[in-house]
Amino acid sequence: MAPGSTLLLLLLSVPAAPALGDPGPLEDVVIDRYYIPKICLREVQMGDFIRYHYNGTFKDGKKFDSSYDRGATVAGVVGVGRLITGMDRGLQGMCVNERRHLIVPPHLGYGSIGVAGLIPPDATLYFDVVMLDIWNKNDKLQITTLTKPEHCNRTVENSDFVRYHYNGTLLDGTPFDSSYSKDSTYDTYVGTGWLIKGMDQGLLGMCAGEKRSIIIPPFLAYGEKGYGTVIPPQASLVFSVLLVDFHNPKDGVFLEHLEVPESCKRRAVTGDFVRYHYNGTLMDGTLFDSSYSRNHTYNTYIGKGYIIPGMDQGLQGVCVGERRRVVVPPHLAYGENGAGDKIPGSAVLIFDVHIIDFHNPADPVEIETVYRPEGCNVTTRNRDFIRYHYNCSLLDGTKLFSSHDYEKPQEVTLGTNKVIEGLNSGLLNMCAGERRVLIIPPHLGHGESGARGVPGSAVLRFEVELISMEEGVPEGYLFIWHGDPPANLYEQMDLNKDGEIPADEFSTFIKTQVAEGKGRLMPSSDPEKVIADMFQNQDRNQDGKITSEELKLKSDEDQEKIHEEL
Secondary structure: OOOOOEEEEOOOOOOOOOOOOOOOOOOOOEEEEEEOOOOOOOEOOOOOEEEEEEEEEOOOOOEEEEHHHHOOOEEEEOOOOOOOHHHHHHHOOOEOOOEEEEEEOHHHOOOOOOEOOOEOOOOOEEEEEEEEEEEOOOOOOEEEEEEOOOOOOOOOOOOOEEEEEEEEEEOOOOEEEEOHHHOOOEEEEOOOOOOOHHHHHHOOOOOOOOEEEEEEOHHHOOOOOOEOOOEOOOOOEEEEEEEEEEEOOOOOOEEEEEEOOOOOOOOOOOOOEEEEEEEEEEOOOOEEEEOHHHOOOEEEEOOOOOOOHHHHHHOOOOOOOOEEEEEEOHHHOOHHHOEOOOEOOOOOEEEEEEEEEEEOOOOOOEEEEEEOOOOOOOOOOOOOEEEEEEEEEEOOOOEEEEHHHOOOOEEEEOOOOOOOHHHHHHOOOOOOOOEEEEEEOHHHOOOOOOEOOEOOOOOEEEEEEEEEEEOOOOOOOOEEEOOOOOOOHHHHHOOOOOOOEEHHHHHHHHHHHHHOOOEEEOOOOOHHHHHHHHHHHHOOOOOOEEOOOOOOOHHHHHHHHHHHHO
16 A cells, blocks of 8 residues: 555444454445545545546455456446445545545446356455546536736637637546647637537637636536547536627727827828727737837828728728727638738737827828918018928827928929928018928828928828018019110110120119019029029120120020010
């Protein structure tokens, strides 16, 4: 007998036999509990159904029977007369995986008759028994929650489609199946007859990410038939289940608004072009994709089929700056086939998105006047020369450029394609001192390609202040007269009357006309260059002086071109 084992003598009918020497004929079953498991959740009682293995021998060690030799466990009910009385008594109180030596006297075995050809009359029988399974017809499903997420917005119901991992063992711990060994979840509907009854019931009420132990009695599992060679008849099953995700075929997109800006003047609609960052995870938290890892927003139209249907729906109504969680069932994502090696078939997808900006290809420049001086009668037009300050940023607040970083304001002649189209439009009809906020869509900004420091398809926000403005001249002109030009223009321009006009004479004459208010130059931060360009245009042969034949007004040149065309 092994150290620490217990020898239990059940005395159910007569006083005990002498303890020393040869006890003589046994009055009851002798029980040696030579292995008792540390954990014993249940003991065999009268009326329980049990499965066990045994070797049966006589006192001399000769084997008369063995379940091992037959390759099948013994199954039966305890205490209802289906076993010899000695076994009925000797098996009571056993735990699963407990091992006992039983000595059964003849009157509790096969008595004075024996079993012809197998067990002689008045034979004492020796059994080595291991208990494998215990259940009762009144048993119910045993569910133990091992771990459960803190947040659980929804639990499994009948008709849901579930994806779970499991380890399946018999009650004695013998493994019979595992989804982990297949490197794939088990995917099925609940409550529709696709699973054994016990599993159908055991999965109900689970949260995604929850782990349960489910003990299923045979009549809710594979019953009397068992399953193949791995699950014996009348076997209780133990499943350790991790619910990866679940959904219902009737599910739509689920939205959780994590952060919505207080000011939301506009919400995205079908046809808008959205730039957003996202983290994409499975329902168990496994990351499958992230725009942050690429340091680049995901840019797309919504509602036009360029992205999965669930995201097309989930991005409707977003605000700039909003953070939103979009839960997409598989029939609105990648379906039964999944995508690549990171999105399994029938997977629920969770997108945590941050909206950077959005626009519509039909959007004009949005102009908000922050301050406009009183008595504003003169406003900017194309060809005017202006000076202005600006701050330029993305809609998420990211600073891009600012004129305040330089010593003087920005200077530009409007309508000369020197600034992006949207900024040019936003600077028109302004008064000196006026301040505006301009929202410029990318098709009026830097387009899909972006620019240095400006992401592609970015909506830009400008804060502008008009410092000063100078009236411009028509396109193609460098100087215009406020009235009719002098009839004898060449003679007046030839200040020393030598029959030719060098650059210094030309410059002096033009500056005098401007000073006397008779004409004006094209506004510029460098009027000397404008005058030099005028002189170069009139010095047709580039010999450093203008002759009377070379000097022509712009209007006269335009008229000559018309005649040439005619």
